[in-house]
Amino acid sequence: MAVRIITLVGSLRSGSHNRRLAEAAVQIAPEQVEISVYEGLDAVPFYNEDIDVEGTVPAAATKLREAVAEADAVLLVSPEYNGTIPAVLKNAIDWLSRPFGAGALQEKPVAVVGTAYGQYGGVWAQDEARKAVKIAGAAVAEDLTLSIPGSVVRFAELHPVDDPEVTEKLAAVIEGLASRTAATV
Structure with a gap:
């Protein structure tokens, strides 16, 4: 059985380097690992407990929760905006944290990677x-x-998948994340 990893990208820009890093993860995944890049974070409304009520949860939030719940693990790919996590990624985490103690992220293996313009590569984010x-x-x-x-x-001028250092390190993250899932047991 293949390990299913869903990737949430913290940049909405179509040509973002973090999006390309997520695409590289899809391309270099080992045979027993299926990686998908989630589409639709831009449609998820800001988290508001008033609209997070059974029967009225926005469709985009429900779709996100279901996609993450079906995955064996999550790979977050984050740029750094003003020294911290992008709002779109934080918003996704907020939706996935509910209901408290039983959200889609509960006990799910998660790894975080990313790239940024600065000299530290977005470590704060x-x-x-x-x-x-x-x-x-x-x-x-x-x-x-x-x-x-x-x-x-x-x-x-170089896609991350064409950078041997990046693909080697990214492959190690993917393999490590896959090894932490119940699907590999």
Whole structure:
């Protein structure tokens, strides 16, 4: 049985380097691992407990919850916006954390990777993402990290899948995340 990993990308821009990093993950996944990039984070409304009521949950939020619940693990791919996690990714985590104690992230293995323009590759945003999903109930893989600095220069003409250093490190994250799922037991 294949391990299913869903990837949530914190950048909505179609040509973003983080989106390309997620695409690279799909392309280099080993045979026993299926990775999909979730489409539709831009349609999920800001979390509001008033609209998170059974029978009236927005369709986009329900779709997100169902997609993550069906996956064996989650790979978050985050840029860094003003030193922290992008709002779209934080919003997804908020929706996935509910209902409290039983959300789609509960006990689900999660790893966080990303790239950013700065010299540290977005580590602040990735640390914030790990903190948020851990509080949301996920089983965060603290040791599976990949922060790629200088994205604007490094990926100006090179797709991450064509960068041997990136693919080697990304493959290690994917294999480590897949090994933490119940599907591999």
